[in-house]
Amino acid sequence: MKIEKTPFHLAYCTNIHPGESWTETFSQLKKHLPKVKKQVSPHQPMGVGLRLSNSASIQILENDELLQFKEWLKENSLYIFTFNGFPYGSFHRTVVKDKVHTPDWTTNERLEYTLRLFDILLELLPNDLSEGGISTSPLSYKFWHNSLNEVYEKATLNLAKIALHLHKIKQEKDISLHLDIEPEPDGVLENTKEVIDYYKQWLIPNGSAFLAQALGIDLERCAAILREHIQLCYDVCHYAIAFEEPEEVFQAMEKEKIKIGKVQLSAALKSIFDENSKKNSQKLAFLKRFDDPTYLHQVIEKENSGKLKQYKDLPDALNHFDGSTNKEWRIHFHVPLFSASYELLHSTNTEIKKVIAYIKQSPIVKHLEIETYTWEVLPKNFQKDIDESITREMNWILQQF
16 A cells, blocks of 8 residues: 555565465455455555465466456455565475575576566556566575575576566666565575675676677666666565664665665564573573474574674574573564564564664655565464454554654
8 A cells, every 4th residue: 555645655465375376376365355455445555565476477377367367456456566576486384494595596497487477567567656576585595505606697697687678668668667686594695795795796797798788788877777677675574683774774775876676574583592591491492482394494693792693594593502691583583563572582573663764764665565474383372363463564564654
């Protein structure tokens, strides 16, 4: 929805709902979206952050499925301005873990899937909107590779092909579409420094060279095309886990002329360990309830000295807890936005408040998307009715404005 008296469009991401085929996906959308809209936005159109698997993106283009979906959106006063194009395959009720990065940006499969998503988004984007975006993976999973140079080289070529496609759409239709790279823990790109280094050392020089040859224009213009169409998805949970301050990140990106295409509003789980060893043991035991076999739950530990240590998954952190105190863990587990605490643990939802406070003063982004996809793997006592939970999240965000 368009947040009143602001330039922001707010949606919740439908990767919350299980379903990999288009039939399953559409069934979930019909079941949940009208209920949420009735509660959150009864009198104005409600935004949707659509997630389509690769198979669903193929199936929606068959017969008249896309046209029927477009008509259904209009009938229900719903509109789509952003996609989540990160998960390519199965994302619920199966072991996902590091496979969420498969196929990565070194492959034609990822390129073709993303091009297809942009063509679908172009069809679904309302006539009164001239901007749309798709978030995507941070190139690949870091631990799959001994050397990252080949990843950077192949991924940059594919991203440049995306930019070329989107540039042609901009020339023909005056619609600006952007691919939003989403850094996350243990991704090839996972923090501000890595994003900036990648832009400066790979994307801009190598991508510009590709575009210059394809379009016959100068390198400076090519760099501008890349910056317009290859942007950043700022996932609040992911940056909170990295202990990065929103204001510092946004200012660093602005300095390097890297645009923020989308902010994903999400909260991480955190645990603070102090001198109370009994309490620390209780926190560790409680954290085990958040260990699930579906998703990776990376942990970054910060000592009082400021030193950071990373663990690939929650069990690794639990098994290596050394009993020392005065440290904080931030865990890649997307918890509901509206709760600041979970019994012995806390959330990082204060980081969401920082982000909103910043963009209210400096509207560097237009697209906001709520992304809490872990409802089914939360400990049972935290699981509530999904439509009620989504409504609570959206209303909590609206209250921040």
